[in-house]
Structures are given as structure tokens and as C-alpha cells.
Amino acid sequence: MNCxxxxxxxxxxxxxxxxxxVLRALDLEVRTGEIFGLMGQSGCGKSTLLRVLAGVNRxxxxxxxxxxxxxxxxxxxxxxxxxxxxxxxxxxxASLHPLHTIERALREPLRxxxxxxxxxxxxxxxxxxxxxPSLAQRYPHELSGGQRQxxxxxxxxxxxxxLLLLDEPTSALDLSVQAEVxxxxxxxxxxxxxxxxxxxxxxxxxxxxxxxxxxxxxxxIERLLERTxxx
Amino acid sequence: MSDDALLxxxxxxxxVRAGRELKTVVDSISFAMGSERVALVGESGSGKSVTARxxxxxxxxxxxxxxxxxxxxGRDLRTLSSAQWSRLRGSGLALVVQDxxxxxNPVLRxxxxxxxxxxIHQRLAxxxxxxxxxxxxxxxxxxxxRVQDLYPHQLSGGMGQRVMLAMMLINGxxLLIADEPTSALDAQLRDQxxxxxxxxxxxxxxxxxxxSHDLPQVARYCDRVLxxxxxxxxxxxxxxxxxxxxxPYTRTxxxxxPSAATYGTELPVLxxxxxxVSAGAxx
Numbered sequence: 380m381n382c383x384x385x386x387x388x389x390x391x392x393x394x395x396x397x398x399x400x401v402l403r404a405l406d407l408e409v410r411t412g413e414i415f416g417l418m419g420q421s422g423c424g425k426s427t428l429l430r431v432l433a434g435v436n437r438x439x440x441x442x443x444x445x446x447x448x449x450x451x452x453x454x455x456x457x458x459x460x461x462x463x464x465x466x467x468x469x470x471x472x473a474s475l476h477p478l479h480t481i482e483r484a485l486r487e488p489l490r491x492x493x494x495x496x497x498x499x500x501x502x503x504x505x506x507x508x509x510x511x512p513s514l515a516q517r518y519p520h521e522l523s524g525g526q527r528q529x530x531x532x533x534x535x536x537x538x539x540x541x542l543l544l545l546d547e548p549t550s551a552l553d554l555s556v557q558a559e560v561x562x563x564x565x566x567x568x569x570x571x572x573x574x575x576x577x578x579x580x581x582x583x584x585x586x587x588x589x590x591x592x593x594x595x596x597x598x599x600i601e602r603l604l605e606r607t608x609x610x
Numbered sequence: 611m612s613d614d615a616l617l618x619x620x621x622x623x624x625x626v627r628a629g630r631e632l633k634t635v636v637d638s639i640s641f642a643m644g645s646e647r648v649a650l651v652g653e654s655g656s657g658k659s660v661t662a663r664x665x666x667x668x669x670x671x672x673x674x675x676x677x678x679x680x681x682x683x684g685r686d687l688r689t690l691s692s693a694q695w696s697r698l699r700g701s702g703l704a705l706v707v708q709d710x711x712x713x714x715n716p717v718l719r720x721x722x723x724x725x726x727x728x729x730i731h732q733r734l735a736x737x738x739x740x741x742x743x744x745x746x747x748x749x750x751x752x753x754x755x756r757v758q759d760l761y762p763h764q765l766s767g768g769m770g771q772r773v774m775l776a777m778m779l780i781n782g783x784x785l786l787i788a789d790e791p792t793s794a795l796d797a798q799l800r801d802q803x804x805x806x807x808x809x810x811x812x813x814x815x816x817x818x819x820x821x822s823h824d825l826p827q828v829a830r831y832c833d834r835v836l837x838x839x840x841x842x843x844x845x846x847x848x849x850x851x852x853x854x855x856x857x858p859y860t861r862t863x864x865x866x867x868p869s870a871a872t873y874g875t876e877l878p879v880l881x882x883x884x885x886x887v888s889a890g891a892x893x
Contacts, residue, residue: 420796421767524654553653553823558866558877565876581797586870587877609870 381444382542382574383409383432388441390427390598401427403598404441414568414575416585416592416604423595425578426546432576433466433544446541462492465535469547471527475519481505481530482515488537504533507570508563525556529563536567543568545577549584561588586610615642616785616817617665621678624660624841628672635673636661637841645784647808647818649828649849651863652838658821661838662789665819666705667695683784701731704778706788706807710770714762720773721758724780731781746776750806768799775807785817793823804831825852825863837863 385407392399402424409415417425430436431443434456443450446463450456456464468474475484482501489496502512508529519527528548535543548564549557565588568575579585585592586609594602624636636657641648652658664675665682667690680687682703690698699705707713715723724743728734734742744754750772757765757773765773771791778786788807792800804820808831811818822828829835829849837845837860845857852864865878 420798554825555653555862555866555880558868559879561868562876562879583797583867583869587868587872606873609873 380411381408382411382413382446383407383576384442384444385428386442388428388431388439388443390424390431390436390439400598402431402439405599407593407600409574409576410591411574412572413590414577414588416589417576417578417595418580418582418585418592419595419601420580424598425595428595429466429544429546429576429578432542433464434460435466462538463541464544465538465540465542466544466546467528467531467535467548470551471524471531472519474531475527475534477519480516480518481522484519484530485515485534485537488534492538494538500537504537505530507536507567508533509559523556524552525559528552528556528560532560532563532567536571539571540573542574542576545575547579548577550579550581557584564588582610615681616644616683617819618642618679618681619665619677620680622661622664622675622680623677624657624664624669624673624675626672627674635841636664636675639838639841639843641836641843641846643817643819643834645815645817646834647811647820647832649820649822649825649832649835650838651822651825651828651835653823653863655840656838657841658838659789662705662787662819662821665787666699666703667692668705697731700727700778700783701781702783703785703787704781704783706771706774706778706786706791708790709794710765710767710774711762713774714770714777716762718761719758720760720762720765721754724758724773724777727777728780742780746780747773749779749810750776752776767795768803771795771799771803772806775803775810779810779814782814783816785819786811787819787821789821790823791820800827804828807831824867825860826867 385405387404387406388402389400389404390402392401417428419425427436431439432445437453439452445460448460485501485504486496501515505512505514510526510529514522522530549560552560564575577588590606592604592609593600594604620640621638622636623634623638625632625634650658650661660669660673663669667687669675677688721743725739728739728742743758747754747757752769752772762770791807792803795803820828820832829852832849835847835849835852836843839859845855845860847855855861855864862878862880868877
């Protein structure tokens, strides 16, 4: 069964009167339960593809089926999709509100989805990503880069997503901290039975984490790599 | 520590003043190097970058450095005036930083910037300057004809780092300090730039102090490695012997890098070692 099915997906950017294709009739299938990697050099379209799958970029053409539901271009996600698809960004410093405590950041997704929240739930989420519950009252600038990325992962997990999208989640981190976050992703993937799509320019990170991967180039998938082909 | 060392540092401490408190970020480190390639490796907060800045006389308040000895090619760096520093930087010691697009002047063409650094340090006829610029750009794998009329924003990351390298080497310094020179580049480009830097430095019989957080990567391009942790040099090893280091911190840095070969395994992390440190069990 497929978690993601993309047919002839195109994204165009227009500016200065010129039109540029970021994605060109791209086809992709991601199986339920796998960790799928997207790699390629800067500008190949890998982050744009992820942002379409997250519902952040809605200006596309083609067919996108996510968790057995057909997406419509230019439409926001509705219903369960808003909880079931979550995203973690490269720089948690930019994605966590600087004036909100960690507790508030973690409660926000529950509040906006009308789910009962509690301090106990926040503490449980922090423990799951191996952070001390005492960090709940701190602000993002009081945490290290690795701790902030754990908070961003904890926030994405608050809504028990089925599909977790990760955009270069470890490229801003030290190697030893990257190792901790990669270990954590492998653990939560099992405990939450999620499908993961990971964008990275680092073939070592993809090779360590992913069951399959695609190499992108100029808005298309150039090559699909099975596990045995990863080096 | 021999007297003919290119760079000799003894008891270098760097502190930062925050209000009434004085926090030590580098704690009395000592090392010496000749015309060889040495990696200074550590993670965020280890003090490696401020060490580089201290060696170039670039520390600014609230940071202050103190050393029993800090000598470059026989000169005492501790007593240089700012005019002497300006002459030494570029011609004796040069620095390559992480992102060339921040270090190059955005409104000057590449050729102009290279020429400027030649003018500052040497008196040469215009034709000779042009010849040297073309030669230097060629040495870093760029075509002078194609590159010298470009502005920094027109360069790709890899090209920018090559231009930066050309600019730093054009006056023939004896020691190149490179602070994370490849972290802003795509993975494929990193090896190319490190390879180039390492080769150029060896060909010119210069010293290279390569600062990085990525131990396995820089080890391939250096002769010796110094490992920093929380302001101290905790381990020192020949690059070829790193895989056999007995120091727990070095071992983790060496092994925590992911790859296709580590798929399905848990990567080693620092937790045990840093807990040991905070408990006061280690140095």
C-alpha cells in the first residue's frame, strides 16, 4: 500500500516575467511504513516537493494522493489530514516562536485542533524525545540546537501523525548531536508506526536512515535507489 | 615545543566578560606546528573558532586572550601593534572562513578584490599583478577570463570558496587557517575543496590549520589532529592513528558519523562521556 502517490506533479514559479519549472511532471510513490529519502543538489526541487506534500505549497498541477485521499491544488488541507501530516524544518530556531515557552509551543497544535491538552501531555512528549520535563518553562534561545530540534520533533508528534516530513532536520547540528537526532527518528518511527519522508543533501544521512531514496535533478526524479543500491 | 616551529602556542586562555563574571571559553591550551597540515576538531562551543581568531589577532571585546607564549615564525604575536597585525594578516597568516559570500565584498568584482589584496601587501607593476591573478585563479581551478569580472553573488558556493582561497594564497602566506571552510557547501563539493586546499598547501610548503567539527572528513586531508572539548585540547593524534584513539570523546566523534553501512544500527552518542565530565570524573 502506498502512503503517497504523485502523478505528473508540476510546480512553476513566475517572476520577472519569466516562468521557471521547479518540478516537471514528477512521479513518485512512497510505501506505507518506509523511510523514504529525497536527495539532490541545491535547487533540484526536493524541498518544493516536500512543501507540496505538507500542504504549504498549494500552487501545483497534477495528481497527489496522500494517505488515500486526493488533494486539490490551491486548497488547504482539511479534516484529519491536518493532524496526520506533520513537518519538521531544518532550523528549529526559525520554526519555534521565540517568545513562547516550550510548553506553549507544544500545546499549540493540540489547541488549534481542539484536542484536550494538559501539562502532563507536554511532559510526556518531552520525555519521549529524551528531554527533561523541566525544560517546558524555558524559551527556545535557552536550549541548544539539538534540544531545539528535539522540541520540533516532539511538537510534530503531538498530533500522532501518520506521515512525518523532514526537511534537512540535522544539517544545522553537530555530528554527535546529529547522531542523537537520527537515533531518535529511528525510535519514534517504530513507536508511532509512521511513514517518514526525509529531504537531505547528505547521502550519508540518507544511507543511514532510509529504506529507499530518490535522487532528484532539475525538478525530476533522476534515479530511484533501493536499499541495496545505497552507498 | 621546538623553537623552529612555525606556530607555537603555550597556555592560551580566552575569556569572555559577562557583567561581573569572567567565563573561560578556552582553558590554557598549548600546541605547536610546523609547515604541516593540522586539524583542530571540536563541536559547537568547544572554543575552536575563537582560538583561530585569537591566532589572527581578531578577538574583540567582550572576548580577551592571554597566553604565556604565542609565536609565529619567531615573532611574538602578543606584542604586535594593529598596524603590524594588518601587515602580517594576508602576507604571513591568512584566514578562510565558512561562507565566502559573507567574506567577499559584494560590490566589487572578483578580479578587483584579488588585485586589492596584492596591492596592499606588494609593490608590483600592473601587468605583473594581472599575471599573478590569472596564475592564482588557475591554481584554484578557475578560469580568470570567466571569473574575474563576476560579482560575488554570481558565484556558486564552491566557486566562491575557490575565489576566497585564491585571495588568501595570492600573497604567499606561510600559514593558512581555515575555519569550517566547507560547511556551507553541498556534500559533493566538500571533498573537492578540501582536496584542493590540502594540495595547494603541500605544494607551497605552507602550514594549514584546518578547523572543523567533522573528524572523519578532515582527517583524510591532514597529518595530525588536535581534538578540543569545552575549551581544552583533550586528545592529539596522528591522522592515520585516529581509528585507534583511546580517548572516549575522539572515539565517539570518529564513530558517530552516519553512512549506508550504519543503516539499522544505533549510532554512538556523547551522553556517557559528557555525563562523566559533568560529574567531574574526567580531566
